[in-house]
Amino acid sequence: MTERPMPSEEGILAFHKRCEDFYPADAVDADIAQQRAWYDALCAAFDAPPPAGMVKQDSLVAERIAVRRYRPAKVTTQTRLFYIHGGGFVVGSLNSHDAICAEISEAAGAELVSVDYRLSPEHVWPAAFDDCWAVLVELLLEGHPVVLIGDSAGGNLAAGLALKARDEGLKGIAGQALVYPGLGGDLVSGSYQDMAEAPGLSTADIAYYRDIYGAPDDAVHAFPLRAENLSALPPAFITGAYFDPLRDDARAYAARLALSGVPVEFREEKQMIHAWLRARFMSEGARAGFAALCDAVRRMANP
Template identity: 65%
Template sequence: MSSTTCPRPSEEGILQFLDVCDSFYPADAVNASIEQQRQWYDALCARFDRSLPERMVVEDSIIADVPVRSYRPATLRSSTLLLYFHGGGFVVGSRQSHHAICAEIADHAGAELVSVDYRLAPEHLWPAQADDCFAVLREVLRDGRRVVLIGDSAGGNLAAGVAVQAKNDGLNGIVGQVLIYPSLGGDLISGSYEEMADAPGLTTSDVAYYRQLLGAPEDNPIAMPLATESFAGLPPAFISVAHFDPLRDDGRIYAGRLAAAGVEVWFREEPQMVHAWLRARHMSEGARIGFRAVCDAVSYFAGAL
């Protein structure tokens, strides 16, 4: 599909958000060097950063040899740990790129959040990213804590994949998974991958580029959770997708398969949103509502509602 025929949102706030994004991160960014992509992305994330909630304690540390950043709100209402995996196509992003997002989720839920700074491709091919995230999860579960997995985009893939791996290994303690416009291994040639092939913010060719760079096997359910044979026994899930996003149907199909297997699942499709709308939560009404739904889901799983 050409960019002239691909549907686009009409909400003024999200259109302004896209204009800001384009000024920092070019639509053809994947054609640049990895170093340049990361510089552009870091600048974009800094543009949308915000002051942290009052009296929040932030600390960088190491868990299971993986760098992490923890967020402890002034008032704790839950002992459940929130484990966050950031987006960025497995190529860009860090614990800094999602700094304010993580802080606001932790503050809303009244629970400690740990953001995982997993290794990036192409320097580190799959399964380095999944290994890092699972190592952190396994370590925190050893303390007997309940855990909510949260991830956006590539991080949503990691959260879902880690949940599959935990089930396969018989690990208990994951009480919920919150997947935000996740990449879960769709076929790239049908559904939203065709309808939204040239959507603003993320194209189907971008998704193909990130997959190729990552080098993950397409039939591995940890790498591509839609390839899971049995969805029974996976943690309850909240899945939020953007209508104008080639990844939209990954989340929709995954939610359907979880529900068919008897897993408790909530599914939201944000009608005016594009990929990466989390960053628009303070300038778009649709993003604000969607972010509140994400935070409420995290709070529900954490037992804070």
């Protein structure tokens, strides 16, 4: 039996143990309602108060898509940030990444909007993507540049939005920040094989999420790595986790963007596992990775 790949940093190991106390490793075998209840409890356990002076406001886009707008006490740019949460297209909400959004908004000195897109299996592809696209269009109509940010499934959606915006000639995206994104790798080689049983996310889990999302193989905006042309896309910051089946998606996308002439900043967190953003108060590696993400977003939003 192959030994399970594990990091050695004590902070991230403690984070992983705490996560499994709320969200068991075999969570995908449970029904959807149970998965969401576990995930909500997990997110609440890692919640944090907003920065001083942060103002939040909930509203609707197109009279149906819930969004939350964050305005820090000190705004230094008119660029807007658009955050798309992870959760395998199955779990997550405006609340699941609330503290993360508030802290990124504060660090960048920029207003941030997060979106409560429709989830699978009730709403399969392209429902989530269409919701995010509608919010992006609404933001760009306000007349300010937008930086796309997403983690995991949200990173997939953010990358797909950048592709569609380019394909349709929609201007105004100042950058894209993709955090351990799932971008359509082959599930059978590289990190999908080496990290198949990595802590926090397995290759089998990824196969489950893809299946339940229901995107057809030829839906390029759902599988950005399958796009033939990656030129003329916004500058990118991409960060992956070494102990993550999705690791090579981040590596491959960053490399292909660079070869296509797109400015790319790439990081790989050598001791991190999937979902390390939530470990930023427990793990030195996660704290450093989060600081790098915030710095990259700040630079994109304040050129």
